[in-house]
Amino acid sequence: MKLLKDILYKARIEEVVGSTNVAIENIVFDSREAVEFSVFVAVRGTQVDGHDFIDKAIENGSIAVVCEQLPSEPIENITYVRVKDSAEALAYMASNFYDHPSKKLKLVAVTGTNGKTSVVTLLHQLFTDLGKKSGLLSTVVNKIGTKEIEASLTTPDTVQINQLLQQMVDEGCEYAFMEASSHAIVQHRTTGLDFDVAVFTNISRDHLDYHGSFNNYIAAKKMLFDNLPQHAHALINNDDRHAEVMVQNTKAKVETFALKSLANFKAKILENQLTGLQLILDEKELFTKLVGRFNAYNLLAVYGTGMVLGVDQLELMTAISSLNPVDGRFQHIQSPNGVTGIVDYAHTPDALENVLSTIQGIRGGNESVIVVVGCGGDRDAGKRPEMAQIAAKYGDRVLLTSDNPRTEDPDAIIEDMKKGLDPVGLKKALTITSREEAIKTACALSQPGDIILIAGKGHETYQEVNGVRHHFDDLEVLNEQFNELK
Incomplete structure (x- = not known):
């Protein structure tokens, strides 16, 4: 239990009605979760406005309300606090309420279009292996x-983040690694956190349905670096042309990693095969089980983070050489008759091109590459033609199928994808709405030695149709089909 006045620090208060000298037991921004002695923060969301639920939160027990606009008829004995920005205030309040757990950990954020999950997962695996x-x-x-605790969003809400960080502190964690999506950054879910390192992997077209333009998307990512404290490190991929923009206003110390350009942390690929990567990393030779140029960048991000956090270089390299690939990221299996199947989360044009160019680099030359790909519904429709175009550029056969259609018609999504295909691409393409049937067809079309890429869902074990998630696992379906290939 804390006094309201103590958890309002940095909330940019503009007006107070009532007393802030009241005891608060929890913070909520969903009126349905309001209970006795809670403070309700009315946040304006993309779908609903929390201000419409202030009275409901009070009915459910809230004794204080934080909002951007005061009700026309305030309720007696309820404290109202008007702030400049409710989402920002909520972030600071959550951090204050849980005694600033981010300051008690070495907290690392990873942002970028591609590679976020891989980098944070590899970092967690690495530091765990280092004891x-x-x-x-x-x-x-x-x-x-x-x-393990199941995740529902790329980044949890700001209250959940601080709760989880406090649990980490309570259970003796020294480090925490988190993805920072563009949505989370602009919605202030990462505001108020004390980051020690922020990593920028890359940026390409994504989430334009939400941000409206690529410039807005860049600005969203940049906010993370703009708000870093002076003691933090900003670690950026110097090969990405937007890298300098990310850190032009940061107070943090800037460090760089790269394969091609000058950087603090450099690597060179010696060999890239299905068995893994042979690298020269900061002038030392290293083998890793991860595959592909994109994973070389991920490993550089991991290595650079370890170095700026003060890990011994030899210890760090030894641990990196033992890292296992991340589930659903270039995860490959082989059928009894020698067909290679690859499941990858690639759901942006840039990610798909990275994976397919990696396959191009490791193929012998005589085999066929069969690509199964779809696009998600209720998301940036502009990237759909690009995804099909890239699949046809590298694939010998292309099966356009359903991904997570959500509330859209999957056939309409596929038609959007087909707009990116020229006559040559159209000849390569089949449209099969059922994802399971598309995978089965890819396997039926394959010959020994061929490579099948199933892109878009990776680690996901569901398919979302009309708001309902049905069990579906690309790897599971692929395994079943491969067992039938003799």
């Missing part, structure tokens, strides 16, 4: 030490 108890906040799973 340093760590926490993880990712798309796939949240972890406190080795204990």
Whole structure:
């Protein structure tokens, strides 16, 4: 229990009605979760406005309300606090309420279009292997030490983040690694957190349905670096042309990693095969089980983070050489008759091109590459033609199928994808709405030695149709089909 006045620090208060000298037991921004002695923060969301639910929160027990606009008829004995920005205030309040847990950990944020999940997962795996108890906040799973907690969003809400960070502190974690999505940054879910390192992996077209333009998307990512404290490190991919923009206003110390350009942390690929990567990393030779140029960048981000956090270089390199690939990221299996199947989360044009160019680099030349790909519904429709175009550029056969259609018609999504295909691409393409049937068809079309890429869902074990998630696992379906290939 804390006094309201103590958890309002940095909330940019503009007006107070009532007393802030009241005891608060929890913070909520969903009126349905309001209970006795809670403070309700009315946040304006993309779908609903929390201000419309102030009275409901009070009915459910809230004794204080934080909002951007005061009600026309305030209720007696309720404290109202008007602030400049409710979402920002909520972030600071959550941090204050849980006694600033981010300051008690070495907290690392990773942002970028591609690679976020891989980098944070590899960092958690690495530091755990080094004997340093760590926490993880990712798309796939949240972890406190080795204990797993299911994740529903790329970044949890700001109250959940601080709750989880406090649990990590309570359970003896020294480090925490978290994804920072562009949505989370602009919605202030990362505001008020004390980051020690922020990593920028890359940026390409994504989430324009939400941000409106690529410039807005860049600005969203940049906010993370703009708000870093002076003691933090900003670690950026110097090969990305937007890297300098990310850190032009940061107070943090800037460090760089790269394969091609000058950087603090450099690597060179010696060999890239299905068995892994042979690298020269900061002038030392290293083998890793991870595959592809994109994973070389991920490993550089991991290595650079370890170095700026003060890990011994030899210890760090030894641990990196033992890292296992991340589930659903270039995860490959082989059929009894020699067909290679690859499941990857690639759901942006840039990510798909990275994976397919990696396959191009490791193929022998005589085999066919068969690509199964779809696009998500209720998301940036502009990238759909690009995804099909890239699939046809590298694939010998392309099967356009359903991904997570959500509330859209999957056939309409596929038609959007087909707009990116020229006559040559159209000849390569088949449209099969059922994802399971598309995978089965890809396997039926394959010959020994061929490579099948199933892109877009990776680690996901569901398919979302009309708001309902049905069990569906690309790897599971692929395994079943491969067992039938003799």
